[in-house]
Amino acid sequence: MTEKKRPYRLRERAKSQEETRQKIVEATMHLHEELGPRATTISAIAERSGVQRLTVYRHFPDEAAVFQACTSHWLSLNPPPAPSSWDGAGDAQEKFHIAVSVFYGYFSRTRRMWKASFEDVAHVPALQGPMAEFAAYLDGVASGLAAAFGERPEMVHIAPTIRHALRFQTWADLEEQGLDDSRKAELAVYWLCCPGME
Known part of the structure; x- marks a missing residue:
């Protein structure tokens, strides 16, 4: 039973992580439009996303990485x-x-x-x-x-x-x-x- 549950839990965890990542990217995108990239801090991104600063860094090692993900997402839209x-x-x-x-x-x-x-x-x-x-x-x-x-x-x-x-x-x-x-x-x-x- 436990072995059967493990893949399900891993899938759910991966889905949750992807959803969190997407929230961070979309928050960054909206902040860029509202405040400009220069004024968009990691703290502001975390607050808009509803996560901790550490969570942002867990998904993106630095500001450049989150900005790059934001740019790619915005251009896809x-x-x-x-x-x-x-x-x-x-x-x-x-x-x-x-x-x-x-x-x-x-x-x-x-x-x-x-x-x-x-x-x-x-x-x-x-x-x-x-x-x-x-x-x-x-x-x-x-x-x-x-x-x-x-x-x-x-x-x-x-x-x-x-x-x-x-x-x-x-x-x-x-x-x-x-x-x-x-x-x-x-x-x-x-x-x-x-x-x-x-």
Whole structure:
């Protein structure tokens, strides 16, 4: 009887540990959005999770480990836009318009985390890797969109304009000026394709 109960108890213990770990990760994620990563302490994470500080450290050896788990979880819930959203569009301008519209919608939905992350990245080493990965992803997206316009000497503004348009900071600046996402995207297309720039 005892032998039969042991695997069950081990399964229940593993399930409980995973649930506790998930509570810690989700608490960290919400604190990052509310306070910013820089102000999110292990004590605050423990309090929000309803566990002891020691329990947090039992699951994560240091702040970097819990921040990494938080980032992975948040990105799994909020994956960046995929090129498949615009790859099937007709011409290069249409691809860009769709891409920038999709990214601006994404930034609208996820603004709190991106704002906090960009404000704190210089002060939180654990953030710097994930933020660099996102920057590299955006650079790849921009390069693909620019390539669709071809290589013409008179189009040297294309790649830098696309990179600028896709930045969260650009979206945030236009947001502060009161533009909705549709107007933001239209303005970005104008920067790229207005008469006189070609």
